[in-house]
Amino acid sequence: MSSKSIDAIASLPEGLRDTATRGQLDSSIFNPWAHKTMRSMPEVMERTLDTLVANPTFYLPEFTPWLSFWRGWLLHNRSDYNNAIKYHWQAYEIFEANQDALNQAKTAHALAASLKYQGFFDRALEWAEKGLAAATALNDVSLVAALLANIGEALIHLNRHQEADTYLHRALEFNPSDSARLVITQKLSELAIAQQKPELALDLAVKALRQSERMNLPILHAQTIAVYAKALATKGSIRKAKGQFSQAVRLAEKIGDRINTAEFLLGFGQVCFAHGDKGSALAFLGKALGIAQDLKASHVEGRIHQTLAAIHKAAANWQEAFLHQEAFLIIRQQLYNQNADTALRDLTSTQAFNEAEIYRKLYDRISAIAEAGREITSVLELGTVLERVYKVVQRIMPAEVFGLAIRLEDSELLDYTSIMEGNLRIDAETIAVQDKQSLEAWCFRHGQEILINDLSLEGHKYGSATARQRTEVPTAAFLLCPLLHGKTAIGVVTVQARRANAYNRYDQEGLRALALYIAIALENARLYKAVERSASHDHLTGVLNRYAILKAGLAEHTRQQRYGGLFSVLLIEIDDLKFINGSLGLSTGDAVLKHVVKCLQGRLRGVDTIGRYGGEEFIVILPETGPVAAQEVAATVLASFAAQLLEIKSDCLLRITACIGLYSFEDPKISFDIGIQKAGSALDQAKAQGPGILYHYTPADSTQP
Structure with a gap:
């Protein structure tokens, strides 16, 4: 084990070190520890997750989705619900692929919780109902109770009060934990408030308050006080309600829970407004808004x-x-x-x-823009909704032409995904960001909107930059708006009209709002792509990570079982990498890993798949490749390593060698896991014979995995 791995092991909590050292850490060991640690020591939890993500050899492959699952809950507890949803979705997809119904249900509960706190109650309801069906079938009582409570809360906010009452009382029948029972009682009080039943609301709030006073959970107690305050206000006891809200705010501030501080101030402001105290309402809401914006x-x-x-x-x-x-x-x-x-x-x-x-009139515009925004942000491929967006834009402003240009990643070019004229899509060239004659480039560089109502009179306003006519009938009026992510421009959106003086400041504001939606969608797509890649690729070399390469190999094995044919795997270990790390430094070791991947990519086919299996090990999947052809590929790879020297200093070249264990799947009855073990046995034989050796495991081989 390398010194880096030893240090990583040492950084883990004591209860996890032994199994991590043996590479046997799994959910049966980790999950009980995570349950106890997540709320009490979130920093330890985060540090442990970071260590495990960086060291996949510490845990079994089937443990991979739990890293995303617990990362999601950690983010949820920090009120970072957007990222919590992304990580829980990653975990859900893997559990679904593994046909793990129970853990699908647990992850559906997690997704419902984050969606609920974001205010997406309809989607939260869908996920909670999906989880409930599975949890009921599996007879997981505690999970059923939690999901019933989630459904009940979502139904309250969807104004389906009778159903909410049914689900919340059903949740109580499943004998949930004390903290869960307290939360359900809170929600029943809030339901009574929504149903305008002040006496019942107050009785339930008092009951919840007594429960919370017996528990050492400050934030739950603060939330219960806030519910009690709302019930008092509903009953008409405004002065007492304000006092209770103040107490809830102080308690939340004392424990550093700013998100609940904002929630309590919001509730405080709503009560003040409902009873005619506009000044106090604005003061509390202003403070709440500042906190919410600061926390995003x-x-x-x-x-x-x-x-x-x-x-x-x-x-x-x-x-x-x-x-x-x-x-x-x-x-x-x-x-x-x-x-x-x-x-x-x-x-x-x-x-x-x-x-x-x-x-x-302005609302009509906003409604249409909101409609377009839902279209854009609901999918990750903007091209599929461009036509619909254009139709919406035509309803709110003159727009014979509509275009969207996006900066190409790692370049100085703006690329028009397309330009729409009527129902026709017009192809357009890319534009250099530094093009001094392009209005789009000017808008992008300066991050400012452009409004030209008559090109013949106002064309000089932006120096040498002018509008390029891309349609047969010229356009006279132009409106351009930068797409901004924060303060960084990522593209430009434009509308054009054939008549002069077609646009006013309301059109400008409308396009600005639409640009915000488009920018959000673009950033969502970029983040989704990055998260998706991060979940499946090794961050150093860019090839598939351990989980993803094994998944790819299993898929190839399944294809072989279904359709026949052959495929082979190469298990490659770089010789002396630990020595290189120790003597030449980790940065040189990283350079060696990248060099090996570059050599592999230069010698393999497009259909072959490379993945990093461990610290110095790689797996290569060779579809439709029998033993003879696989040996030729492996020999070519070894020759490539020997021929391509790695320059580590101006006067120092390093020759890389590796050992390869080869196994060909000729018998479809051999499972993929067994095949990998056989490739591992072959690799051990190769390493025993010296550096730069290829060993082919054959049916006649006496070595057993």
């Missing part, structure tokens, strides 16, 4: 904006109401529903008819 907690920020919009609407402050409702719509793009429609249409009043009329 969009699930809380959206509800704060929605409440602020309602307050300003009631005071006929139409401009402020519009700004907050617009922010709410953008944040809650996937949950845009009838309540939001009603909130805006209700802004008509006899005292402010003209402003409300403008408001309604």
Whole structure:
């Protein structure tokens, strides 16, 4: 074991070290430890996960999805629900592929919990129901109780109160843990508040409060106090309610839970507004908004904006109401529903008819943009929704031409995915970011919008940059907006009209909002691609990681069993890599690993698959390759290693050698795992004979795996 691995083992908690040293760590050992550690020592949990991810030889392959599962819960507890969902989804896909129904149900529960806290109650309900079906079939009582509670809470927010009551009481029948029973009682009190049953709400809140006082869980106690405050307000005890909210806020601040601090301030503000204290409501909501924005907690920020919009609407402050409702719509793009429609249409009043009329027109634009936003952000391939987006844009502004240009990764080029004219897609060339004659390039470089209402009169406004006509009938008016991720431009969106003076500042604002959705979708696609690749590829060499290469090999084995044919595997170990790491440094060792991959890629076919199996080991899957052809490939690989010297200094060249164990799957009855073991036995034989040796395991070989 290398010194790096020894240090990594030493960094693990004591209870995990022994099995990790033997490479036998699995969920039966890790999960009980994780349950105890996740909330009490999250830093230890995170450090342990990081160590295991960096050292896949410490654990069995079937343990891989649990790394994503626990990382997801760690992020969930930090209120980073977006990333929690990504990691839980990774775990769910692997459990699903392994037909592991119980752990699919556990992960569905985790997904439902994160979606619920984000405010996506319809999607949370779908996942909780999916998990409940599996948990019920498997008779996992505690999981059934948790999922029933999740369903009940989602139904409260979806205004399906009778169903919510049924599910929450069913959850209590499954005798959940004390903390789970407390949370369910909280939700029953909140349900009674929603049903306008103040006496019942207060009775349940008092019951929950007594339960929480007996438990040493400060944040649950703070949440219970906040529920009690809401129940008091519903009963009409406003002064007492404010006092209880203040206590909940102080307790959350004391333990450093800022996300719940924001939640309690939001509830405090809502109570003040409901009872006519607008000044206090705005003060508490302003503080809550600052915390939510600082934490990037969009699930809380959206509800704060929605409440602020309602307050300003009631005071006929139409401009402020519009700004907050617009922010709410953008944040809650996937949950845009009838309540939001009603909130805006209700802004008509006899005292402010003209402003409300403008408001309604602007709302029509926002509704259409929100519709386009849902289209864009619901998929990861923008090309599939471009036509629909264009149709939406045509409803809100003149747009005979619509185009979207995206900066190509690691380049100085803008690439038009396409330009739409009517129902026709027009191909367009790429544009250099530094092109001084391109309006798109100017918009991208400066990160500023461009509004030209008459090209013949305003074409000089941007120096030598001018609009390029890409349609048979020239366009006169142009509106361009940068796509910004934070402060970084990632592309440009443009609309064009044939008549002059086609656009105004509202069109400009509308395109700006649409650009925000597009930028979010692009970043989602990039992050999804990065996360997907990170989950399956070795970060140093770029080839498949241990889990992914074994999955690829198993798929090839399954294909062989179904359709016949041959395939072979090469198990390659770099000679003396530990010595190289120790004498020349880890950076040289990393360079050797990359060099080996480069040599392999230069000698293998496109259908062959390379993966990193361990520290110095690689696996190569050779489809449709029998023993003779596989030996030729392996010999070519060894020759490539010998021929291509690695320059580690200006005056120092290093010759890399490796040993290869070869096994050919000729008998479909041999499982893939056994085949890998045979390749490992062949590798041991090769290493025993000296560096740079190939050993082919054959049926006549006396060595047993």
